[in-house]
Amino acid sequence: MRAALRLAGRGLAVAVVVVAGAALLLGVLVPRVAGATPYTVTTPSMEPALRVGTLVVVRPVEPASVTTGDIVTYQLRSGEPTVVTHRVVGVGTTVGGDRTFVTRGDANEVADPRPVRAVQVRGTVWYAVPGLGHLAGLVPGQQRQTLGTVLAAGLLGYAVVLVVTEVRARRRKVVA
The missing domain is CATH 1.10.287 (Helix Hairpins)
Structure with a gap:
């Protein structure tokens, strides 16, 4: 025994x-x-794909390679630390030729109010680990x-x- x-x-x-x-x-x-950055999902806007508490690892990418369907992490305002992770639902260009992205959380009914400029994009989600973000937040x-x-x-x-x-x-x- x-x-x-x-x-x-x-x-x-x-x-x-x-x-x-x-x-x-x-x-x-x-x-x-x-060279990637881990972030914690703190809101339910991307459920069911990314639940609250999921650790997402974001890898930097060239904005030209971002396409519809990609999940991107971007700064709300260029140069500020606050970021959002949402899915790209549309790609466009400004009059000046700069690439922009229309984003939306999977759980949201409407797209985000402002297009995301390429300079705001931190990268695309490389992988996600459910629940690990809760530990990282401690x-x-x-x-x-x-x-x-x-x-x-x-x-x-x-x-x-x-x-x-x-x-x-x-x-x-x-x-x-």
Whole structure:
């Protein structure tokens, strides 16, 4: 019975490490390496595709490559930090030849009131992880990156300890 509980405990520990490691990898490390930016969905305007609390990872793109159907993250006002993530429902051009986009949240009945200029577009949604945004929202900006790095190092260390412990246990069994 004790051996079964020990095995179940190890299995649970490995599962926790794998899930936490995957969350860190998808939410912190991959975006940083790829030059992408993670954002948290805070309103239901994109439901059911992107529910509140979803972490979306946005990769920079050339505005010329954005087409109808793409989900883009854009600044409400150029140069300001507030962003919105909505689907492109139309593409146009200004009299001066600049590209613009008509956007709308999937849950909204009408398009957004103002066209989005190319300079406002931060990128398109590369991938999304449901629920992970809730965790990201618990820790603010720069502290999130530091915490992510510390947690990744801690999880890696814990994984090494688990492997070393298992190797030692197997060696003891072989010797005995």
